[in-house]
Structures are given as C-alpha cells and as structure tokens.
Amino acid sequence: MRSQLSQRLIQSKQILRDFPRSRRYLVGVSGGRDSVALLHSLVDLGYKNLIVCHLNHQLRGRSSAADARFVENLAAKYDVDLAIESKNVRALAAKKKMSIETAARDARYDFFANIAKRKRCRTIFLAHHADDLVETFLINLFRGAGTTGLGAMRNVSKRRINGVDITIVRPLLGVWRNEIDKFVRTHRLKFREDASNKNLAPLRNRSRHRVIPYLEKTLGRNIRQNIWRAAAIASEEESFFEQLLPPELAKVTELGVKQLRSLPVAVQRRAIRAWLRSKEIVDLGFDLIENVRALLDSASAAKTNLPRDRHARRRAGKIFVE
C-alpha cells in the first residue's frame, strides 16, 4: 500500500531504471513539504544509500537553524547520511547584486557541487514538481527566454558547477502539488513551512499567486495540465538539441568561429550556452547569448561584456572568455 503511493509519486519508471537503488545519491532536502515527500518516497522505494544535503540559507535566523535541526532528525530517522552547511545568502545577494531567490539558488547549487565532489557522488535528486515545471516555464516565457529557457527544467539534466559535473534528477516533475499534499497527509509526514516561499522573486511570486490562478479562472482548470504538456515537450526537445552539440564543447577553451558558423542557429545558441556554462558564466539569458553569437559576424565588435566583469572576445578566428 505504502509502496504503491510512493511509486505513483515517483512516476517515471525510466528514472527508477536509470538510477538503480543500489547506488549512492545525494538528495536536496530543505525540510519543506516537497523535499520531505521526496525523501520519504525514495527510502520507501528502497533507496538506502542516500546523502541528505541541506543548506542553511540563514534567512530567518532561529527558524533557519530549526529547519537544519529538523532535517538532521529526518536523516537520523531514515538512517541515511547527512551533509549540512550554512551560508549567509542575504549578504551574498547584496554582494553580487542578485535577488535573494537567485542568490539562494546559486548558493544551493554551489553547495551541491561541493558535496558531490567531496563525497564522490555526482547524482542529486531534487523535489521540483509539476507546478514548479509550469511556473518555471511561464516565468521563462514571460522573460522572453526562448526555447532554451522554456525547456529548462528536465527529469534528468547534466550541469557543470565549479568544475564539477553533476546530474540532476527530478522524479516528481509529473506530480502535482496537491498530490504531494495528499501524500504527506496520508503518511502523516511532518515538514517545515518552506522559508523560500517568502523569498520569491517578484516575477515568480506574481506568476504563482496571480497569473496561474487567473488563467485557470479564465480558461478552465485543465489549463495547468496543458501548459505542463507543452513544457514537458519543450524539455524533451531540449534534450534532443543537446545531443546535437559537439561533445568536446565543455572542454575546449576556445570556440572556432568557422565551425560554429556552420551550425544551424538553434544549435549555435545552445553550443554557446553550454560552452559559457562550462566556463561558469552565470545569468545566461537570451541577450547575453545573442551578444556572444554576434561575435561570429566578423564585421561586428570583437568583444562583449559578460557578468561579473568577464568578457567574451573574438581573435584570430576563435572566441574565448577572459
């Protein structure tokens, strides 16, 4: 009975097949409802060799410390390993001139990459669910992110952070928030009210609390499901595009102008994106990528600015970051 529910929660059989229970995995656990449900399901499904990863964002003082203690107890309860760290996200956001939400996410991924390296365990499970997928799709659409952004949240994706390649697995992308609610109630799971909900960037906040409810009211309740489908397809096609990328991309220090020019625009954009990402350039929005792509035109400027005082430059038929 219990296993059946967990199985439904982690719907994708493919995920269970590609990530066998016998191996070791990281799990991101904030202590909020979604990640508590994920951890419970994974343990329930027979994943024993887990390392619970929790970053204390220090955003709510004693409440944040209590979140960390809660996750500590959770790991003890399930008898799995634990990695906890602490980071002053507010200070980080101020220093890097980022929103709290973005700084928190960056700090989390940095932390995950650290643990992945230290523990020699490169795969992490995260608790993003169907509502997150819809929300992220819409936010990227409203930002004009283009297809690369539209297909940003995937069941399985690879990412290079601080020189560490990690695989991010999101087994709950097909599960709705209200299904998780129900699961948590059925199993009487305790969880902490998610602090991060109070630090949403304005666009996410308005999308979640105003735009999506408005769309449901105006266009009917299945609108969420329909957007989910479009988002899921966009993600799938994104994987397809990734397969077309030159495999050595992340390792090369320079991009050949001639080679890049020979690719279709859709692949050029993704090649530039993947390459910049491997060089740990942040905030890879559409305009930034288009600015770098403009370097392919030998009649245009040979240099463009990147975030954090870095630059992309074209010289002698090559593009490089400095």
Next chain:
Amino acid sequence: MRSQLSQRLIQSKQILRDFPRSRRYLVGVSGGRDSVALLHSLVDLGYKNLIVCHLNHQLRGRSSAADARFVENLAAKYDVDLAIESKNVRALAAKKKMSIETAARDARYDFFANIAKRKRCRTIFLAHHADDLVETFLINLFRGAGTTGLGAMRNVSKRRINGVDITIVRPLLGVWRNEIDKFVRTHRLKFREDASNKNLAPLRNRSRHRVIPYLEKTLGRNIRQNIWRAAAIASEEESFFEQLLPPELAKVTELGVKQLRSLPVAVQRRAIRAWLRSKEIVDLGFDLIENVRALLDSASAAKTNLPRDRHARRRAGKIFVE
C-alpha cells in the same frame, strides 16, 4: 519617406531578398486594416505582379458583399490582378462540426490553394502581425499543443493543401498592431472593419481581450515583446526540425514502422504530423499525433481514429491512412 515606412513595415530584409519583386505573388486581402496595409506596402516596395485573393465568407450578408467590392476597388486602384470567390462558411462549419473561425480558415486555405494552382503561382503573402504571433503562441500553449504547435506561425512556411504545395510568407510578423494602425493613419488608407473579429473562437477571444491585457497589467508592458521573442525562437527551431524530416515524407503512402522508430521522439512527432498533413488530415492536435505514434508500439492497438471518419492503421510493419 513613404518607402521608408513600408520598409519598416516589412522589416525582414531576408524576405525581400528571398522573394524578389520581379516575380508574381498571391496576397490574401480580407479588406481589413492589416491586409490593406500589407498590400499597400508591397506595392510601395515595388511588387507590381500581385494577385489579390479575397474569399467572401458570406457571414454578414450585404456587409460581406461590400467587403468584396471594396477589395475589387483596391485591386483596381493598385492596378493588380484579382481573384474573388464566395463560400458559405456558416453552412460549412455546421456540416463539418467546426467552429466558424476554423471553418473560415480552412475555406480560405482551400481557396488560396485553388488560386495557386489555377494561376500557377505558389507563393502567398499573408498579413499576420506580431500580435497575431503572440496570440497564436499563447492559444497553442493553452491547448497544450507542444513545441510543434508553439512554433506554428512562421515568416516562411510550406504547406500542402489539396495536393498543392504552397509557400506562405508573413512579412509583418515583426510588426505590432499599433504600428500598423499608425501606418494606416499616416497614409490615410481606407479599410473595412474586420468581420472576422466578430467570429473569433472563444479561446482566441479570451486570449486577445482578457489574458494578454491581464498579463500586461500584472507583469508590465514588455511582456508582449518577451512572448514574441519566445514565439519567434520556437518558430525558428521548428524550421530546423523540419529540415531533419525525411524529404520523401509527403510523397509516401505508407510510413515504415521500423524507420520511424529509429528517429528521436521529437522528429517522430513532426514526421507523423507532416505525413498526416500531406494526406490532408485536419485538426492535427497533440493527442491525435500521439495516437498515431502509439501505432509504432506493436503491443498496442493497430488502428486509431482520425477526423472526418478516416483512420490510421498499422499492418505488416507499415502505417497507412484509409
């Protein structure tokens, strides 16, 4: 001065390059503001060898007849050829159990294909603009159409209708409705109030008059521009996918199950879509395509229903329409 404005209206230089002024083209002209502006710009830019195509939808009795007369006079004014036909769209919609909007569109494309064949002129200019692109993108998103649908409206696309291959060119996709308004005012162009605005399908109506204004109010005025960018990229990527399709697709009567299975899902979907379209199957939504794609699984049913009492069937390793 005049030419400068027209040039701005038909922004894409690529379009002007790929469709030289010396050749002959069809232009869809309803008599509404957008198509009047398009025709005026084309003539202004030196396109002289045009055939104005107008379908009388018979939806508003004498007003529809007056639209047709207006377009007749317009063609005479610009000294270009004219093709006018008349179709009882309301009866067609009732007979085919379609919305008026869908029946009107189908009837128009049938008409365009007829004229294309009769006049041996396979390229048609249509007046869809940036607001249409945004609106169509959102409607397809709200329908859950997936990427194939998201990138549906393109600068240049090919389509097979009633056995006739036509090329559809939309030079105004980068121009906003209010820019067209301004253009029409500046040149004091007369036009007919667009009858089709009164026959919008409910989803388009709500998207145009409620959802988009709501998004602008909630998320700021540049939201339209941002969605436009995502839509334009989706369209561009759609062209890329089309290049990956087996070129003989439209001509084969049967699809090889084995060959189709060897393609990535993203390409399978588009191959099926293109093939069904060449067989003149209508209403190619996501579910319909997925149902046909399910025929690839030899464990599943060997037959699926298509609109208008047609069927797709798998037999001896082939899929065909009957």
